[in-house]
Amino acid sequence: MAPNSATRTLGGRPSPAAxxxxxxxxxxxSSGDAASVSTIATRLGVSxxxxxxxxxxxxxEGLVERVDRHRHLLTSKGRSDALRVVRRHRLIxxxxxxxxxxxxxxxxxxxxxxxxxxxxxxxARIDAALGHPTHDPHGDPIPPRQGDHDExxxxxxxxxxxxxxxxxxxxxxxxxxxxxxxAALGITVGSTLVVGEREPFGGPLWVRVGRxxxxxxxxxxxxxxxxVQEGQR
Amino acid sequence: MAPNSATRTLGGRPSPAAxxxxxxxxxxxSSGDAASVSTIATRLGVSxxxxxxxxxxxxxEGLVERVDRHRHLLTSKGRSDALRVVRRHRLIxxxxxxxxxxxxxxxxxxxxxxxxxxxxxxxARIDAALGHPTHDPHGDPIPPRQGDHDExxxxxxxxxxxxxxxxxxxxxxxxxxxxxxxAALGITVGSTLVVGEREPFGGPLWVRVGRxxxxxxxxxxxxxxxxVQEGQR
DNA sequence: CAACAAAGTTAGTCAACTCTAACTCAGTTT
DNA sequence: AAACTGAGTTAGAGTTGACTAACTTTGTTG
Numbered sequence: 001m002a003p004n005s006a007t008r009t010l011g012g013r014p015s016p017a018a019x020x021x022x023x024x025x026x027x028x029x030s031s032g033d034a035a036s037v038s039t040i041a042t043r044l045g046v047s048x049x050x051x052x053x054x055x056x057x058x059x060x061e062g063l064v065e066r067v068d069r070h071r072h073l074l075t076s077k078g079r080s081d082a083l084r085v086v087r088r089h090r091l092i093x094x095x096x097x098x099x100x101x102x103x104x105x106x107x108x109x110x111x112x113x114x115x116x117x118x119x120x121x122x123x124a125r126i127d128a129a130l131g132h133p134t135h136d137p138h139g140d141p142i143p144p145r146q147g148d149h150d151e152x153x154x155x156x157x158x159x160x161x162x163x164x165x166x167x168x169x170x171x172x173x174x175x176x177x178x179x180x181x182x183a184a185l186g187i188t189v190g191s192t193l194v195v196g197e198r199e200p201f202g203g204p205l206w207v208r209v210g211r212x213x214x215x216x217x218x219x220x221x222x223x224x225x226x227x228v229q230e231g232q233r
Numbered sequence: 234m235a236p237n238s239a240t241r242t243l244g245g246r247p248s249p250a251a252x253x254x255x256x257x258x259x260x261x262x263s264s265g266d267a268a269s270v271s272t273i274a275t276r277l278g279v280s281x282x283x284x285x286x287x288x289x290x291x292x293x294e295g296l297v298e299r300v301d302r303h304r305h306l307l308t309s310k311g312r313s314d315a316l317r318v319v320r321r322h323r324l325i326x327x328x329x330x331x332x333x334x335x336x337x338x339x340x341x342x343x344x345x346x347x348x349x350x351x352x353x354x355x356x357a358r359i360d361a362a363l364g365h366p367t368h369d370p371h372g373d374p375i376p377p378r379q380g381d382h383d384e385x386x387x388x389x390x391x392x393x394x395x396x397x398x399x400x401x402x403x404x405x406x407x408x409x410x411x412x413x414x415x416a417a418l419g420i421t422v423g424s425t426l427v428v429g430e431r432e433p434f435g436g437p438l439w440v441r442v443g444r445x446x447x448x449x450x451x452x453x454x455x456x457x458x459x460x461v462q463e464g465q466r
Numbered sequence: 467c468a469a470c471a472a473a474g475t476t477a478g479t480c481a482a483c484t485c486t487a488a489c490t491c492a493g494t495t496t
Numbered sequence: 497a498a499a500c501t502g503a504g505t506t507a508g509a510g511t512t513g514a515c516t517a518a519c520t521t522t523g524t525t526g
Contacts, residue, residue: 268503271502271504272505281505284504286506302504
């Protein structure tokens with residue numbers, strides 16, 4: 001209840017709204033999608049004019065560069081601000097999972113709410129308490145406090161050849177129902193699957209999890225990323 | 234990054250600013266101070282006109298009642314909203330102390346930032362994980378999710394008779410430097426002190442903590458509340 | 467090439483909060 | 497009683513971020 005506690009502790013950060021834009025542009029960049037006004041607006045659930053105006057503001061502030069009418073890139077300042085938000089987000093996810101046994105389909109939404117309110121000091125304490133974790137519960141890499149960061153994705157399960165042994169390294173956190181479903185099938189980060197046949201026409205992909213056969217709809221198998229085990233290629 | 238995640242999850246709550254006003258009025262009510270426009274403005278670090286306007290709005294919304302020009306009371310709806318914020322705040326403090334060993338002088342500021350961003354679901358998980366705690370690290374009682382709540386303070390150390398054995402039950406969280414100082418003296422919630430003589434003219438109060446004698450300045454001894462042990466009165 | 471659709475922008479509003487400056491009103495002082 | 501003082505309010509304006517409606521611009525397609 002101290003006066004201005006919010007401003008004091010969190011000073012120097014972009015506004016929550018701006019942080020959301022930066023984070024979204026970063027995510028689009030990592031996944032190779034075009035960061036156009038429209039895709040950004042859609043991802044954030046705002047109107048196109050709102051996104052247009054905000055992007056202009058971010059460009060004026062030197063956080064975003066308009067490459068052409070349909071592509072926005074983060075400047076190095078913008079990227080580092082985005083990485084700070086992403087780092088906070090993923091540390092919070094790891095923290096909630098570790099301390100509250102919160103399931104992986106819930107942590108994302110909570111982190112979405114908390115990421116703008118966690119101070120640098122709290123972030124540092126969480127990081128230390130967890131022993132400087134490198135990945136969140138979905139296998140997303142946690143950017144370091146300083147220095148650069150590699151967001152590279154593994155191969156999608158989608159693309160693994162039949163018969164391969166596939167180790168799950170990372171699962172998209174965007175769809176919490178999908179995460180719940182995967183958990184129910186016994187598929188999580190670190191699971192090892194044996195890839196079976198894919199049925200034609202967008203049918204399910206069959207995989208073996210332990211000694212059970214499971215069907216993964218086409219939407220699901222695209223969310224699961226990992227690596228084909230050695231000598232299996 | 235889901236659209237409108239904030240609105241969806243936190244829907245139905247007063248705005249963060251409104252929650253701060255309600256919380257402040259509640260705190261002033263508990264401590265017996267007059268909840269005038271000026272005191273509320275001062276506590277929140279806003280100008281008097283801002284507080285005046287906001288209080289009018291809260292009154293229009295049925296959360297606050299203007300008793301007279303210098304007294305604002307919470308309505309029952311306002312009180313229950315305030316209790317929800319206070320509950321969140323204190324649960325967060327307890328959670329941070331328990332999971333991160335965060336010292337008692339830091340948890341308040343962090344909770345101040347987080348209390349508006351913690352969802353009902355997360356609140357419930359924290360409450361359960363801590364085994365439904367009844368008090369935060371400063372000894373402040375955590376209001377129940379439903380039903381009423383007693384904010385009553387114990388006796389200030391200030392008022393304990395010389396020679397009494399005094400058990401610390403609660404320490405004001407407002408002054409974090411004071412909390413650090415008390416911790417350094419070995420005084421925390423649950424400590425037992427033996428009250429010594431008070432020096433005249435606002436001088437320090439001497440207390441025995443374990444086998445050490447400690448001086449508490451007049452500001453400090455007023456922050457420490459507790460109970461004189463049986464048969465000592 | 468003309469027409470249409472998709473994407474982006476501009477203009478005008480709105481809502482929630484904040485501020486300062488200037489006022490009113492009530493209760494002292496002198 | 498006049499004047500001062502403190503508290504509260506009103507008025508006007510700024511900020512941030514969103515919206516809709518109505519453009520323009522661009523690119524595709526008949």
